[in-house]
Amino acid sequence: MADKCKCPPAGAPEWMTTYGDMMTLLLCFFVLIVSFSEMKKDEISAAIISEIKEAFGIESGGGPLPTNSDPSLSLIQVLEAAKMRQSKVPNRSNTKDPGQAGREPQVTKVREGMMIAAGGRIVFEPGSDRLTDQSKAQLAQVAEVFRGWENVVELRGHAASLELPPGGAGGFDDLWALSHARAKAAFDHLTGELQIDPARFRLTANADREPLDVRAVDSADAGVNRRVEVLVSESLKQDFTKPETGGRS
Helix, strand or coil, X not given: CCCCCCCCCCCCCCHHHHHHXXXXXXXXXXXXXXXXXXXXXXXXXXXXXXXXXXXXXXXXXXXXXXXXXXHHHCCHHHHHHHHHHHHCCCCCCCCCCCCCCCCCXXXXXXXXXXXXXXXXXXXXXXXXXXXXXXXXXXXXXXXXXXXXXCEEEEEEECCCCCCCCCCCECCECCHHHHHHHHHHHHHHHHHCCCCCCHHHEEEEECCCCCCCCCCCCCCCHHHHHCEEEEEEEEEXXXXXXXXXXCCEX
């Protein structure tokens, strides 16, 4: 008598279910990647990516403040993204605010030209506008670079965030006053001790709007933000005493 035929059991094997689930998840994952690549709004894409990281355990939704010892667990990127969102302003071409009006609207040509940094940065102590001996030596070296020229020199004062306690300190109401005082201190030394023509200088206060190190968390790191920059323009001082030709619309 012939043996009975051993037929396979009916239906798909059990491993096919697991395999099908895995392929479905992979398909969804790649669909998400493609959809993210088409996003045009940075805020939305950043929020979605943050949620995905948290779901997969990459980000637990919190962490220590930024430190130099453990940058991988810090909230540096989150804080920087929040600061960028707060500082955004509407595009001037799309704003509904009316422009300046008058009987004779006038367009003035800016004659600054190219600005070239001269020497290193003049660094200050926290909350102070006093020049150190090292700063004075730097200014003396810078002065020799453009001494005898007629080019306009701009002194840009800067300050570091959180450099002043609430209510101000040292006679400064805010970072604008502090950054201007620093530029003025450099101006006084260049025109007084070093005898450079005062008519060549322009002073600018930037407060903490242009930090060189946005991740500075202590006084040592923020030193590069407490500075005065010396910029030499290709424009000459007499360019600003000549009357404008044309320019009326």
